[in-house]
Structures are given as structure tokens and as C-alpha cells.
Amino acid sequence: MTCDQNVRYQQNFTGRNLALVVLSSNHWPTLRGKAARIATSIDFVQTGQIVRVDVGGL
Secondary structure, three states, X not given: OEOOOOHHHHOOOOOXXXXXXXXXXXXXXHHHHXXXXXXXXXXXXXXXXXXXXXXXXX
């Protein structure tokens, strides 16, 4: 899990056996209110996927 919007362009994920969840914000009060949604995304992301979770803005 990361908030780095460009990580998919900065790292080579080819051949890696992992999944990535990218959050649209790193603002803690915003994230705290969306914890269940973030946890669900983490539960269901599959190996090889990069999933972006829009948690809203300030």
C-alpha cells in the first residue's frame, strides 16, 4: 500500500509476485474515515494487480 501516485512508473513490477494498492491521499483524517474501504481493497486485490483507491480529498 502506498500513496505514491507514480510508483507504477518508477518501479519495475515485471516478474514480481505482489499486488499494490495506491491511495489517492495521504491525509490521515481522510484515510481514517475510509479505513473499511481501504481494508476491503487490500483483501480483494490479486497478485499482479495495481489498484487505485480514491479516498476523496480534503
